[in-house]
Amino acid sequence: MRQEFASVYNPPARLFHWATALLLLVQYVLAWAMPDVHRDTKPVGLIAWHLGVGVVIVLLVLVRLLWRSVHPAPPEAGNLPAPLRALARYTHWLLYLLLIAVPLMGWANASSRDWPVTLLASIPMPPLSPAGSPVGHALGDWHRVFAWVLLALAGLHVGAALFHQFVLHDETLTRMLPSQRKRVASKQ
Ligand code: HEM
Numbered sequence: 001m002r003q004e005f006a007s008v009y010n011p012p013a014r015l016f017h018w019a020t021a022l023l024l025l026v027q028y029v030l031a032w033a034m035p036d037v038h039r040d041t042k043p044v045g046l047i048a049w050h051l052g053v054g055v056v057i058v059l060l061v062l063v064r065l066l067w068r069s070v071h072p073a074p075p076e077a078g079n080l081p082a083p084l085r086a087l088a089r090y091t092h093w094l095l096y097l098l099l100i101a102v103p104l105m106g107w108a109n110a111s112s113r114d115w116p117v118t119l120l121a122s123i124p125m126p127p128l129s130p131a132g133s134p135v136g137h138a139l140g141d142w143h144r145v146f147a148w149v150l151l152a153l154a155g156l157h158v159g160a161a162l163f164h165q166f167v168l169h170d171e172t173l174t175r176m177l178p179s180q181r182k183r184v185a186s187k188q
């Protein structure tokens with residue numbers, strides 16, 4: 001009998017994963033390269049890029065989560081003890097949560113500064129807080145703090161992926177790599 005099973009993430013899931021990782025990298029570079037934001041700062045140049053890339057990230061992650069809700073992850077690879085498997089799953093869901101919360105906090109802060117937020121520099125997006133809002137102002141501080149938490153968690157996640165690959169020698173990483181195909185198992 002010939003049996004086919006998908007032991008890898010499906011192609012859109014892999015595309016979403018690597019697009020998110022790449023955009024996140026770009027977003028941190030922009031965040032640290034852009035000028036400091038003060039009361040009278042204008043949202044131009046690298047700051048405009050930071051807002052634009054951030055909006056794309058949050059929309060991409062929302063689409064990714066929709067996709068994920070109808071296409072579950074493939075079975076886990078390797079032989080991790082149950083508590084470590086649970087830790088990996090919690091880390092993934094926390095990453096998703098932060099990938100949405102961090103940009104929304106930055107967006108609310110931009111709105112409180114009365115900065116226009118647009119998708120692809122053309123489609124106006126709604127403000128997430130009223131201009132001058134003290135809450136929107138405070139969310140700017142939380143945005144920066146949670147951007148560090150997101151970075152630390154992503155670092156832990158990348159470390160775990162490399163640990164699977166080079167220490168445990170299991171198939172965890174290959175399940176997420178672009179070149180993987182559906183595996184075909186033959187049972188005679
Ligand atoms: C996952 C996506 C995002 C990440 C990782 C991120 C990261 C960061 C980081 C690290 C800073 C601090 C820069 C510094 O201290 O020099 C920052 C500042 C800022 N970001 Fe983002 N950002 C994201 C999305 C967004 C979005 C979507 C917006 C708005 C539409 C935004 C608006 C801002 C603003 C206004 C500041 C300055 C906040 C302040 O100093 O009060 N960010 N961002």
Ligand code: HEM
Pocket residue numbers: 017020021024068073076077088092093095096099154155157158161162172173174175176
């Ligand atoms: C830095 C930005 C990254 C973020 C935000 C991120 C986020 C995520 C999330 C949320 C998942 C869960 C997928 C799901 O089941 O729905 C995941 C899975 C995975 N990621 Fe990442 N990732 C990042 C970078 C990386 C990098 C650089 C690597 C490789 C070195 C990697 C390797 C993996 C692997 C192997 C999985 C599958 C884990 C499993 O199912 O057990 N990720 N990632």
